[in-house]
Amino acid sequence: MKEIEISLTVNNKPYKLSVPANITLLDVLREKLKLTGTKEGCGKGECGACTVMFNGRSANSCLILAPQADGAEVITIEGLGNLENMHPIQEAFVEEGAIQCGFCTPGMEMSSFYLLTKNPNPTEEEIREGISGNLCRCTGYMKIIKAIEKASQKLNEKH
């Protein structure tokens, strides 16, 4: 299939790529850029495992065609933080044991990031709404909610 030139910024790094039109942003991140932190769950926008920040808002990267990401600013879980320099959201997930198999965690943390950017002091109800696009089959969500509450405190203390 004919390839299309796209330029995009991922985790503040600019990229120029040649991609077929029938792959998704998720494929670009995982296969072309080897940023495998972002996961593919359902591939239909229902599980949220592929959640990234796309032009400042959370989005399912499995539903964005690669050419639609031309010119976009993307932040993935790798851009949030790493082992040496963890983001307060990542710290809180570890501290609260909000991770079991870990497959939903990157998407869950990206949704938490979007939520806390928009609403630094969410209620439990607002946290539930904020992660309503992310499925977790292990934890039963309670520890994730606790982790987001803790992350919100950490972020507020920092400022």
Added chain:
Amino acid sequence: MKEFNYLRADTLSEALEMLEEFQGNVKVLAAGTDLVVRLKGDMVKEENILDISRIKELKGIFTENGIIHILPLTTHTEILEYPDMKTAAQILYDACKSVGSPQIRNRGTLGGNVANASPAGDTIPALFVQEAKLKLKSKSGERVISVEDFFTGPGRTVLKPDELLVDIYFPAMSDDEVGFFKKLGQRNALAISVVSVAAKLKKSTEPNKFDKAFVAFGSVAPTVIRGNRVENALMDSVVDSREKIRYIAQLAWREVSPISDVRASLKYRQDMSINLLYEGLLELYKNGWNRRS
């Protein structure tokens, strides 16, 4: 994913040009929250995909002489964040809130939800009762139709191959108008509606009476439908008791013609159409037919 020829229009005139050129063998791509799923499932027959998502002329919200215009590439989140939308278009606001998930609302557009023409499209019953009009444009001209006249069946509309939906507009709600949008899904987030009901009532000067009533149902017929019997009953009665509301809501049974599918049985959809309408009307009645604060 199936192979296709990707086309991108950066302006409205480019898009209309390409629609004319590819006459029908082209599928319009807005955000893709639905279309990309269908491309992956090989459910799109067109060979050309026309990406309109960058057309600035088709994005934004503005009010002009009491009419709210929501341009088709405006996302559900942008509608929810727009100042005053909660009062000026409370029914559509509530419908947008019930769409998908935060991620889907951040990407999915109002125009996409309308043009997709799903009988379960959440914003459509709301647009019916908000008396929305749609502007359709092609290279050779433009026309305005009522949202009710747009749909001809599941996924089917009166849109001609060279036409594009370019504006969605409706009057801002006045102080004497109240309404609701209610949706029943199998769960709260990311659930396609089993039944949805939207209603708008224009209060009369006499208590418990209405000069105008608009009621629409989603997911209970091949397209979203108006409930004329229910509307007439609301306008003909003094709606001053729980019993009268129950009686009026039961008329919904005769309006709807649902099917049984994976989400619900025919009978359940019929019963839930009545119950959702009853619940919505009762909440307003208990609040003295005033808007909830």
